[in-house]
Amino acid sequence: MERSGGRGGQPRVGTREVVLAAVRLFTENGFESTTVDQIAAASGVSRRSLFRRFGSKEDILFAEHDELFSTVSAYLEASPDEPLASAFAAARLVLRGYLEDPEVTLPRYRLVRAHPRLRDREVAMTARYQAAFSRYLTRRTGGEANALAAGVAAASLISAHNHVLREWLRDPVQDASAVLARFEEATDLVRRAAEPVLHAGRGSAEDRVLVAVYPGGTGREELLRRIGAAVQG
Amino acid sequence: MERSGGRGGQPRVGTREVVLAAVRLFTENGFESTTVDQIAAASGVSRRSLFRRFGSKEDILFAEHDELFSTVSAYLEASPDEPLASAFAAARLVLRGYLEDPEVTLPRYRLVRAHPRLRDREVAMTARYQAAFSRYLTRRTGGEANALAAGVAAASLISAHNHVLREWLRDPVQDASAVLARFEEATDLVRRAAEPVLHAGRGSAEDRVLVAVYPGGTGREELLRRIGAAVQG
DNA sequence: CCCTACGTGGCATTCGGTGCCAGACTAAGG
DNA sequence: CCTTAGTCTGGCACCGAATGCCACGTAGGG
Numbered sequence: 001m002e003r004s005g006g007r008g009g010q011p012r013v014g015t016r017e018v019v020l021a022a023v024r025l026f027t028e029n030g031f032e033s034t035t036v037d038q039i040a041a042a043s044g045v046s047r048r049s050l051f052r053r054f055g056s057k058e059d060i061l062f063a064e065h066d067e068l069f070s071t072v073s074a075y076l077e078a079s080p081d082e083p084l085a086s087a088f089a090a091a092r093l094v095l096r097g098y099l100e101d102p103e104v105t106l107p108r109y110r111l112v113r114a115h116p117r118l119r120d121r122e123v124a125m126t127a128r129y130q131a132a133f134s135r136y137l138t139r140r141t142g143g144e145a146n147a148l149a150a151g152v153a154a155a156s157l158i159s160a161h162n163h164v165l166r167e168w169l170r171d172p173v174q175d176a177s178a179v180l181a182r183f184e185e186a187t188d189l190v191r192r193a194a195e196p197v198l199h200a201g202r203g204s205a206e207d208r209v210l211v212a213v214y215p216g217g218t219g220r221e222e223l224l225r226r227i228g229a230a231v232q233g
Numbered sequence: 234m235e236r237s238g239g240r241g242g243q244p245r246v247g248t249r250e251v252v253l254a255a256v257r258l259f260t261e262n263g264f265e266s267t268t269v270d271q272i273a274a275a276s277g278v279s280r281r282s283l284f285r286r287f288g289s290k291e292d293i294l295f296a297e298h299d300e301l302f303s304t305v306s307a308y309l310e311a312s313p314d315e316p317l318a319s320a321f322a323a324a325r326l327v328l329r330g331y332l333e334d335p336e337v338t339l340p341r342y343r344l345v346r347a348h349p350r351l352r353d354r355e356v357a358m359t360a361r362y363q364a365a366f367s368r369y370l371t372r373r374t375g376g377e378a379n380a381l382a383a384g385v386a387a388a389s390l391i392s393a394h395n396h397v398l399r400e401w402l403r404d405p406v407q408d409a410s411a412v413l414a415r416f417e418e419a420t421d422l423v424r425r426a427a428e429p430v431l432h433a434g435r436g437s438a439e440d441r442v443l444v445a446v447y448p449g450g451t452g453r454e455e456l457l458r459r460i461g462a463a464v465q466g
Numbered sequence: 467c468c469c470t471a472c473g474t475g476g477c478a479t480t481c482g483g484t485g486c487c488a489g490a491c492t493a494a495g496g
Numbered sequence: 497c498c499t500t501a502g503t504c505t506g507g508c509a510c511c512g513a514a515t516g517c518c519a520c521g522t523a524g525g526g
Binding site for chain 1: 350393460
């Protein structure tokens with residue numbers, strides 16, 4: 001048939017265009033009612049090539065997400081900073097990836113909410129991030145002996161990220177900087193929870209952790225008295 | 234054809250038998266190389282009925298997992314205990330569900346590791362638990378205002394659960410009680426991380442959190458001296 | 467005995483996904 | 497310039513998962 005360029009060898013009609021065409025069709029007709037043939041016709045790429053390049057119909061929706069994962073993964077490997085801070089920065093990178101491409105991420109979110117199958121695919125994607133973060137933190141904070149704490153820290157981070165992300169997806173009016181500010185708040189909370197646990201395993205195995213929650217107005221002496229009463233010796 | 238019972242109305246040939254037949258075939262021939270027709274032939278249920286009862290080929294593998302989820306979900310709803318403790322107990326219930334049915338869970342783990350597609354399905358399953366725990370904790374610990382902390386706590390709990398579970402799946406020699414003991418250790422760690430965060434939002438907004446890590450040999454006075462030095466007043 | 471309800475199996479069909487093959491184009495090497 | 501290798505492409509045939517439709521058989525209630 002009629003082909004535009006087709007100067008064999010390198011890339012092709014452009015992944016972006018295919019994704020946008022697919023997103024449009026999915027949004028108009030629903031995900032399941034849209035056939036791959038329709039996407040092929042709308043994007044100017046043959047059915048066969050679609051499967052070759054994207055793997056499956058679902059994967060078309062998450063193609064750019066995959067690229068983002070590669071970017072973040074590489075960033076993590078190269079990051080020289082303190083482990084937990086690097087993981088936080090990587091998660092921020094993911095968030096920015098979403099914020100910078102609302103044309104795809106917003107319709108995809110609506111589709112994901114409507115179709116359990118896509119929901120599972122999205123969940124699998126975040127699980128890949130979590131696994132990557134978990135492995136990274138494990139490697140950088142004491143190895144296998146600390147795998148549990150590293151996994152918990154990664155899970156907490158991903159959870160906070162998803163929480164902030166979902167707030168934006170549900171209400172995309174907020175601008176990116178406000179969302180990123182929310183993310184910083186959320187990671188502060190995670191840091192308070194994860195940092196002591198993550199570092200507890202690094203020193204002696206006999207280390208102990210003390211956690212106290214007290215009203216802001218509590219005096220220093222009163223605080224020490226209560227802690228003293230709670231600690232056995 | 235030849236049918237065993239078939240006294241119309243209620244259940245049928247038994248979900249368990251179908252699952253076991255499927256697990257055996259998947260293990261022998263691989264997941265993708267096993268056709269639904271083979272499962273139908275081996276289990277004595279027609280192809281059509283398999284799809285009607287399980288939904289998809291994958292779902293046959295996770296059928297009993299789905300039942301477990303229903304059980305745990307109901308348990309959570311009915312639990313009168315302290316929220317975080319209830320969530321921990323529910324997670325322990327999940328773990329026991331795995332431990333008590335190695336005939337299915339162990340082969341399934343091997344299959345899941347080998348096939349990315351099944352891996353995604355498994356991940357989606359744990360995400361369902363996490364979402365359920367998160368909603369539960371949100372509802373029972375301050376509502377939407379505390380959703381972030383509740384989500385982080387749920388993620389931490391699920392992560393710890395999966396960590397312990399995976400240890401057993403990789404090395405099933407350990408007996409159930411040892412695994413459950415490991416789980417208690419793991420949840421202790423999660424409790425230290427999650428409890429202060431989860432409760433921080435419940436009292437006054439002015440509440441503060443103190444976390445101290447110290448060697449096990451530290452004396453009570455020395456501990457109080459250091460904390461006193463660290464607290465501003 | 468009829469009627470309703472439900473689980474079942476067979477059949478036809480749709481559609482996602484793969485293997486295979488041939489064509490188009492580029493870059494490197496003689 | 498021609499050849500060769502490598503890569504991306506589209507068309508075709510095929511497999512198998514999944515769904516809709518229909519007919520059957522068995523239970524329980526009137």
